[in-house]
Amino acid sequence: DAGITQSPRHKVTETGTPVTLRCHQTENHRYMYWYRQDPGHGLRLIHYSYGVKDTDKGEVSDGYSVSRSKTEDFLLTLESATSSQTSVYFCAISDRGPLNQPQHFGDGTRLSIL
């Protein structure tokens, strides 16, 4: 298995609070991604990074921000969590870009916002 660790694995919080999810990799891969998985929607890309301090928006980026200060860490922040952000969040990595390259996934963070 690719060395990807997501933390925390589970979190319950209240509406309006800030939340930060962490993705840590030991593969030295350039690309890192954050997805959310919801019933009826499959996986949807939130943000991705193509290098340290280089990030871009995905399909569902509203309400989320990301930061990547080191190759190995990619943080996803919900500035003011809402109930619609209750989901399972997955981090993924790839050695090169999303085209023609498989992505390797962490085991997810289950986030509940009450």
Added chain:
Amino acid sequence: SQQGEEDPQALSIQEGENATMNCSYKTSINNLQWYRQNSGRGLVHLILIRSNEREKHSGRLRVTLDTSKKSSSLLITASRAADTASYFCATDNRGKLIFGQGTELSVKP
């Protein structure tokens, strides 16, 4: 926006039978990928097939791609209970990977 859509949504078979899942997509692609997800785990990459390839094999997995019909199929031969999982196709769209909603496969012993 949904690029890939899997069919059927759910499939239940007996151990030893073959399982076929289909994926349709809307726009031209550079490649199509298949992933497996076991309950409570992340996705695991199975096969990547490029747009100029028609068929690819990996162990008991066979993937076909028909770009004229914008469709792909994943065949799992001689299925095992351990194959029980959700299977997703993913296609590239404007430089990003877009996943379908998946097929839930249940293989009964």
